[in-house]
Amino acid sequence: MTDSRSLFGGALAIIVDKEQKRIDIALSCKDLFIAKGIKNITISQIAQEARVGKGTIYDYFKNKEDIVFEIVNILMAQFNATKEQRINEATSTKAKIKIFFDFFYNPDKADLREIFKEFVSISLTQPNSDIQEFLKDTFERYYGWFCAILQEGIDKGEIQPIAIDLARGFFVLGDGLFVTGVMTGTTHNIQEEIALHINTLFQLIEVKQ
Amino acid sequence: MTDSRSLFGGALAIIVDKEQKRIDIALSCKDLFIAKGIKNITISQIAQEARVGKGTIYDYFKNKEDIVFEIVNILMAQFNATKEQRINEATSTKAKIKIFFDFFYNPDKADLREIFKEFVSISLTQPNSDIQEFLKDTFERYYGWFCAILQEGIDKGEIQPIAIDLARGFFVLGDGLFVTGVMTGTTHNIQEEIALHINTLFQLIEVKQ
DNA sequence: TAATAAATGACTGATAGTCGGTCATTGTTT
DNA sequence: AAACAATGACCGACTATCAGTCATTTATTA
Numbered sequence: 259m260t261d262s263r264s265l266f267g268g269a270l271a272i273i274v275d276k277e278q279k280r281i282d283i284a285l286s287c288k289d290l291f292i293a294k295g296i297k298n299i300t301i302s303q304i305a306q307e308a309r310v311g312k313g314t315i316y317d318y319f320k321n322k323e324d325i326v327f328e329i330v331n332i333l334m335a336q337f338n339a340t341k342e343q344r345i346n347e348a349t350s351t352k353a354k355i356k357i358f359f360d361f362f363y364n365p366d367k368a369d370l371r372e373i374f375k376e377f378v379s380i381s382l383t384q385p386n387s388d389i390q391e392f393l394k395d396t397f398e399r400y401y402g403w404f405c406a407i408l409q410e411g412i413d414k415g416e417i418q419p420i421a422i423d424l425a426r427g428f429f430v431l432g433d434g435l436f437v438t439g440v441m442t443g444t445t446h447n448i449q450e451e452i453a454l455h456i457n458t459l460f461q462l463i464e465v466k467q
Numbered sequence: 468m469t470d471s472r473s474l475f476g477g478a479l480a481i482i483v484d485k486e487q488k489r490i491d492i493a494l495s496c497k498d499l500f501i502a503k504g505i506k507n508i509t510i511s512q513i514a515q516e517a518r519v520g521k522g523t524i525y526d527y528f529k530n531k532e533d534i535v536f537e538i539v540n541i542l543m544a545q546f547n548a549t550k551e552q553r554i555n556e557a558t559s560t561k562a563k564i565k566i567f568f569d570f571f572y573n574p575d576k577a578d579l580r581e582i583f584k585e586f587v588s589i590s591l592t593q594p595n596s597d598i599q600e601f602l603k604d605t606f607e608r609y610y611g612w613f614c615a616i617l618q619e620g621i622d623k624g625e626i627q628p629i630a631i632d633l634a635r636g637f638f639v640l641g642d643g644l645f646v647t648g649v650m651t652g653t654t655h656n657i658q659e660e661i662a663l664h665i666n667t668l669f670q671l672i673e674v675k676q
Numbered sequence: 677t678a679a680t681a682a683a684t685g686a687c688t689g690a691t692a693g694t695c696g697g698t699c700a701t702t703g704t705t706t
Numbered sequence: 707a708a709a710c711a712a713t714g715a716c717c718g719a720c721t722a723t724c725a726g727t728c729a730t731t732t733a734t735t736a
Contacts, residue, residue: 272681272734295592300724311684316726375591381650382588383504393650420667427644427664431636434643441590441602455636458629462671480713481701509691520717525693683732694721704711 280318283308284328291329292372296322296380323380327389330377333370334396337361351411352460356453358404362432363449375440404429421463431455489527492517493537500538501581505531505589532589536598539586542579543605546570560620561669565662567613571641572658584649613638630672640664 286308290299301322305312319325348354361367381389405425411417421428435452439445495517499508510531514521528534557563570576590598614634620626630637644661648654 274682297593301726302724305684312725313684313727314682317682321725378646378650379588379591382584382646384506385650385652390652394652397647397651420670423663423667426660427640427668430640430643430647432643433647434639434641435636437587437591437646438606438639438642441587441594442606443594443599443603451635454632458632459636461629480703481715482713483715510693511691514717521692522694522717523715526716530692677736679734679736681732681734684728684730686727686729688725688727690723690725692721692723695717695719697717697719699714699716701714702712705709706707 276318280328281332283310283315283318284325284332287325288329288333288369288373291326291376292369296326296376323384326373326376326380327392329373330370331392333373337367337370345407351407351414351416352456354407354411355404355456358407359432359452359456362436363452371436378437401425401429415465417460417463418465424459424463428459485527489537490541492519492524492527493534493541496534497538497542497578497582500535500585501578505535505585532593535582535585535589536601538582539579540601542582546576546579554616560616560623560625561665563616563620564613564665567616568641568661568665571645572661580645587646610634610638624674626669626672627674633668633672637668 283304287299287304290304290307299322301315302312304322304325305315308315315325319328344360345354345357348357362371381393385393405422408417408421408425412419412421431452435448436445439448496508496513499513499516508531510524511521513531513534514524517524524534528537553569554563554566557566571580590602594602614631617626617630617634621628621630640661644657645654648657
């Protein structure tokens with residue numbers, strides 16, 4: 259844990275990489291959050307799981323919600339790292355879009371979705387400026403990306419220009435299915451539902467040869 | 468409060484209409500929930516606002532979340548009561564659909580949305596069987612209704628049959644916009660966004676004369 | 677040894693939820 | 707009509723729990 263040193267002036271004591279330790283603590287209790295949910299964990303349990311004292315948790319996090327935020331940040335960063343590549347591998351616009359939405363159904367991402375669910379719950383009722391900023395950035399980035407995929411499809415002559423006007427509502431499809439899916443307990447066939455919707459929409463917006 | 472009596476055997480004491488009192492308590496603290504949010508209210512404050520003792524709250528509700536659930540139930544029932552009429556007043560299918568989504572933008576329903584937001588947050592992470600049932604019923608009912616509106620439009624020759632395949636994704640539009648809107652703090656122009664999406668979609672699914 | 681950063685867990689204040697007891701109302705008995 | 711019995715409604719003091727703080731200890735380096 260004690261690895262990086264202050265470069266300014268003489269460091270007189272242990273200097274830990276605060277950022278790294280924050281990550282270590284967050285990851286060490288990730289499974290606990292996924293298994294039990296934020297409401298059913300205590301800070302003491304978290305501290306125990308992370309092998310640190312209770313007070314130490316507060317040296318690195320504002321509160322429980324802040325830990326969830328960190329976990330989401332870490333997992334999202336990992337997710338984003340591979341996402342671009344996976345989308346680029348697809349050839350058609352339709353395939354790209356399906357992959358674009360795979361966050362919502364990819365079995366490998368079940369953990370991320372579970373934490374994301376907690377995060378959405380927090381974001382709805384107790385957002386802070388960091389969360390707001392994160393959400394806004396993430397949204398804009400993905401939405402811009404989604405529009406770029408559509409535009410590319412238009413430029414290539416695959417889909418009609420009208421697709422751009424559908425972008426916003428289209429983009430929100432995943433969120434809507436996710437939330438209603440979780441709430442009604444019908445998350446099993448989200449992949450099919452997304453596929454059906456995209457296929458149907460493509461019947462309408464595809465450029466006829 | 469003391470009105471109905473047990474009909475079986477001799478009733479020996481005051482009998483209050485439990486259902487009505489549950490409603491009275493819920494409504495009396497509705498504004499408190501809207502103003503502060505569930506996290507920032509204590510049961511004591513709620514009891515004070517409702518002019519009852521703290522213990523009495525627990526005679527009628529399991530916990531704070533249960534109160535939010537009751538408020539949502541009440542407001543939704545009021546909302547539903549007028550919804551059918553408002554939709555029937557519209558003539559075209561497109562107009563009906565726009566009204567169908569007005570939950571998400573009608574200024575008169577801001578209170579309902581505020582409570583609904585809390586309710587969604589709760590439903591995501593601490594659902595119980597009552598909540599699950601409520602959500603499932605509500606969902607099925609509205610989805611069935613939405614499909615019926617589309618089908619009617621198809622039967623009338625207003626829109627193409629393909630619209631039915633879009634129903635699920637289309638239906639989820641409001642939820643998606645609502646959640647992302649709240650999370651990114653961009654709830655102001657939901658009405659326009661819904662209108663744009665519907666108009667665009669109608670360009671594609673309308674039956675050309 | 678002095679200086680400083682990091683870590684800690686006992687402590688505090690707040691609050692959710694419980695429980696034993698009181699009160700109000702009405703049926704029953706005399 | 708008075709006394710009593712039975713019961714549901716109501717309540718707030720009490721308990722248990724837990725988030726968050728802070729005085730103290732430990733570790734490291736010069």
